[in-house]
Amino acid sequence: MxxxxxxTIRHLAAAQNFSDARPSPxxxxxxxxxxxxxxxxxxxxxxxxxxxxxxxPVTASRMRLDILSGSDPVRIREFKLFNTDRAxxxx
Numbered sequence: 001m002x003x004x005x006x007x008t009i010r011h012l013a014a015a016q017n018f019s020d021a022r023p024s025p026x027x028x029x030x031x032x033x034x035x036x037x038x039x040x041x042x043x044x045x046x047x048x049x050x051x052x053x054x055x056x057p058v059t060a061s062r063m064r065l066d067i068l069s070g071s072d073p074v075r076i077r078e079f080k081l082f083n084t085d086r087a088x089x090x091x
Contacts, residue, residue, distance in 0.1 A: 017077040
């Protein structure tokens with residue numbers, strides 16, 4: 001995902017599209033570029049209906065969801081980035 005400008009991101013959410021497939025086992029990781037390489041921010045077993053992760057703030061103009069493994073194609077329905085603290089307050 002490319003952003004219009006560098007933004008601070010602390011929280012993201014993604015949802016998988018299950019309209020034409022059943023959930024399958026998978027390994028996923030959220031990543032942000034830092035000094036010429038992608039850095040892992042969080043990792044999970046699956047995206048599922050709605051996967052959210054919070055992490056230490058990063059400032060980036062790009063983010064990506066890396067599907068590390070899986071038995072079937074993964075279709076992402078929604079991908080959102082947020083700059084919120086643990087209480088949900090937007091900064």
